[in-house]
Amino acid sequence: MTPEEASVLQGIGTDVVQNFVAITNETFLLIMVVKAGFVLMSKERRRARAYQLTMAAIILMFIIALILWTLDLANFITEAKVTLIQNPTEDIQSKLDSALDFVFRLAAAQDALYAYMSLLGDAIIIYRVWTIKAYYSAWVLVIPCSLLFGSLVATILLTFCVAQIGSDIILGNFVKPAFCRNVQTVTYALPMATTAVSTFLLALTTWKYSKSIMRNSATSGSGSNKRNRSQGERVLILLVESGMLYLLFFVIQVVEDSPRVHDWVDANNGVSFAFKLYQYCSSVIVVRLNFLLPQSCPYNEYLQGMYPTILVVLAHSKHAVIDGTSGSSPSRSVGGRMNITNQTSSSTTWHRHSQALQVHVTTKRAEEIELPTVIPIRATNSRGEGVLGETSKYSEAF
Structure with missing residues (x-):
């Protein structure tokens, strides 16, 4: 076996590992969706239109994730079938090129579906900000809503690019023309900005809430620290922290999309290896960070819907709203007056x-x-x- 053939086989083996991770992530999202369904559609809530709309959005995101998972499975089977089973006497590199031509066509459709999933996730996050009144004035919501509208326009343009030149996409990224490459970058940047604004509003509300607790605790003579935090306060803090983590993934994708950063990472073996480890453990939450791998990275879509879904589950969970304190503790609340x-x-x-x-x-x-x-x-x-x-x-x- 030549070194070139060994490298190709190693890349195919890498795809096998990635698809296994894809199934694992998809299964976890399925569990979260089922949990969200039981919580949202409980007997006392199933008639509420707001809960039904939220559940419909989560189900739609999950359906998109299942479609993406199905396309990834088709890519996986096709790649293995063409390279390892069909035409055993043919050169393995030429067989891999033929398989990747099919894979890249499906990857173009996946990118468009992924952009729509991001839209749904951003809409749920903005809805949470609106419902808990995490703002001083309703006009503040114009900012995230405008960003969401911009994401919608960019997603439509990306769909046009996929329909026209989808076969030219390489490893989930447009190389040419520059217009489509820039549109794809915008579909990363606008959700990043939307998440940043929404997380800031949630953080501000959490800070005001904690400050009110401290002031009220001082009046009643009790201290305020981590030991006597209410579960409600912990939920808000968790939402802010998860929002910051979600934002970090978008920031990394936007920075990585820069040609200089891309070339610098690719030219340094140590940085390339570290980035590959990061890709395996965390960056799947946002986008296809697959330029370091010889084949496509199929498992990034599923966790995209996890943050909005987890947000709904945490918000509705009975364990998240029952205050662990007892007696005549101060009243604790967020949003409204x-x-x-x-x-x-x-x-x-x-x-x-x-x-x-x-x-x-x-x-x-x-x-x-x-x-x-x-x-x-x-x-x-x-x-x-x-x-x-x-x-x-x-x-x-x-």
Whole structure:
């Protein structure tokens, strides 16, 4: 066996490993979708239109992921069949070229489908920002919505490029013409900007919420640290952290798309190897970072839908909304406004007014504290028993 043939066989073996990872990632997404379905379509929620729309978006993303997985499976079978089974006397390099010609045609269709999946993911993230009121003014939402519209236009243009010159795509990337190559870069950059703006708004809301807890805890004489954080606060922090990680993947893709960075990585063996390791463990969440591999990288689409899906599951999970604290702990909330009036009464009263919750708690002095609303709250009734209530804003937000 010549060194060239050994290199080709090594590339085919790499594809086998990548497809195994693809099935693993797709299976994990399936579990998350099933979990989201049980949560969203529970008996008390199945009639709510907002939950039905969210579930429809997740199912659509999953269907796209299944289509992409099917195309990857077709690529995998075709490559192995053409190179290892058909025409055993033919040169293996020529057989590989024939197989890759078919693979690249399907890869063009996959890129277009992947762009639409990104659109759905961005729409879900923006919807979360809107429902928890993670902004000072509604006009702030014009920024992420404009970016989402720009992504839609870029995706339509990318679809046109795929339909016209899809066979010229190489390893998931357009080489020519420059217009299509730039459009593909824009389909990475605009979701990156959308994620950055949405994550910033969520981070700002989380900071305001934590600040309100600290201020209220200081009034009640209890400290605020990691030990007594509510589950609601942890969920918000987790959403911000996952949003930052999601953003990082887009940043890496945009930077890697630069010709100088691409050439620099390819010219340094150590950096190339490190980038390949990163590709295997994390970059599959965003896009096809496959320029370091001899064949196409098939498993990047599935985790693209995981962040929006995980976001929905975390937001709706009962474990995520039940506050672990007990007794007459301060009310905790995010988004909207909630008035907490401390009176000398010995009873706890719950009622709704304009989708805001007013809670009357027993203390020695009367004062009014205004906090944002979304997270469930816990108070103590006249018998000293813990009473858990959930604001209407939270149920509507997620």
